[in-house]
Amino acid sequence: MQARLQRLAERPTPLDGADAALLQKAAGTTGDATLAAQRLRGAALRLRSQQGVADEFRRGLRRSAPQLRQIEGVLRRAGVPEEVAALPLVESMYNSRAQSAVGAVGIWQLMPKVAKELGLRVQRGHDERRDNLRATRAAAKLLRRNFRLLHSWPLAITAYNHGAYGVQKATQDCGSDDLAYLIDHYKKTSWGFSSKNFYAEFLAAQALVHPAARRGAMR
Template identity: 45%
Template sequence: MRKKLQKVLVCGSFLWCSSIFAATPKELFPTSPVIQKQVDFWERIFTDFKSNEFVLHDRDNLAVIIGSIKVPYNINAKAGNMSLPIISPDDEIESYRQALRRFVAEGPIARHKGKREAEIWNAYSKNKAIRSLVSGKATLRVQGGLSDTFLAASQRAELYLPLMEKIFRDAGLPTDLTRIVFVESMFNLNARSKVGASGFWQLMPGTAREYIKVTRKRDERNSPLMATRAAAGVLRSNYNALKAWPLAVTAYNHGQGGMKRAVAKLKTKDLSEIILLYDAPSFGFASRNFYSEFLAAAQVHRERLEGPALSRLADENPDKG
């Protein structure tokens, strides 16, 4: 097993490794208007909204942010390093859903019916998306804010990123890929998912066993070092199969087989086209946004949460507990 892991992490050729290290992040991880709209949304989630804020937005057009609902923190309830909101704003969210339905039933005149309708109209008209609003194609989604969560994760990451980057560098992989951990677990050592994923990298047992030990007695997914080596193996395998980092990164969430099916069905390796056109029950919001969320996390950490910016945000986000 160890030998297999070593073989996966060793560069297949000197030229391949050289091309990776010579390329810039923008060349390795390209964007497009479709992807950039998603990146902009996730940057705002990571920087503008705290964990006690619920952001209301259009599920398919992330440029449309209707507003946010802020609730008090419950300082007695903790989830990792995050304080939980004291109440759920379900009733208020439902009032926005009702307002959306009113536009379908009544058309543009609904914007005069109340505060919620006015907010919705302003958000959609600002982004030239009125047609989707009145045609019933607009779907409301709620996203929790993550600015304070991201700040805490960035502080924890300083302990791990140097070694994680070395592992990826030694494997011939772009070190920016280590920022996937922000998306997967926010560097929470205790992260567990309902479907069985575990650790920093939220590896599933079957996937992880290809590279590390996962047994009842020993689960190396919960070792940042071993899990990072396994994740490097997964990402390298994804890239070898898909030949493009946007697809390989998305495959980390959607699965290598799933991305192969998307490419085969649409006959394209353009992730933007896949995001817009691929229709599969398993290719939901998380998969469509995974690459963009990774790009946003890398960007925020690089430009806003290093050095003086990290200290500034710490001052702006004092400890709630």
């Protein structure tokens, strides 16, 4: 993938449909070839791989399979695109027992304070963050809150990682609500690798979970 991105940055002639899609995404609505080349080079530099991730994703997909339709239904009824059911793959590989070093728990990796604000019980011996359906309802509330503030699902999903007000400040400082533009131009220290790449990681997970015809539908 890194070689593909570098090749397209230097010679923007698509060899297949995947190349064409990458070029279109990079150019955005402007169709600016210079901007597209800059974004492709940046993406190639940010791209990284980790040993064992493919195997862990396979395990995550197996864990998600029995409950995916239920999770999608909860999201849909809450007004969140059902494609967001892929997000727990990024957060926890759909492992309800997952717990981060800072205390985030469950498939949605909710922090204790946030979980309580969203209506979940977080007690010793009874932590509803490990109840996948209850946690999904809570995560859906948070995602809808992000969307109401930011008016964009790519931004709302990025805010799940970076924080809604942090993303809002990025849009205000840059004078743009285009995520690709923010990734290229917002320079605050807290806007680091994780925040810049979170939505791309989500799209990669979505591509594994959902058929190609349903990808890229969110705005």
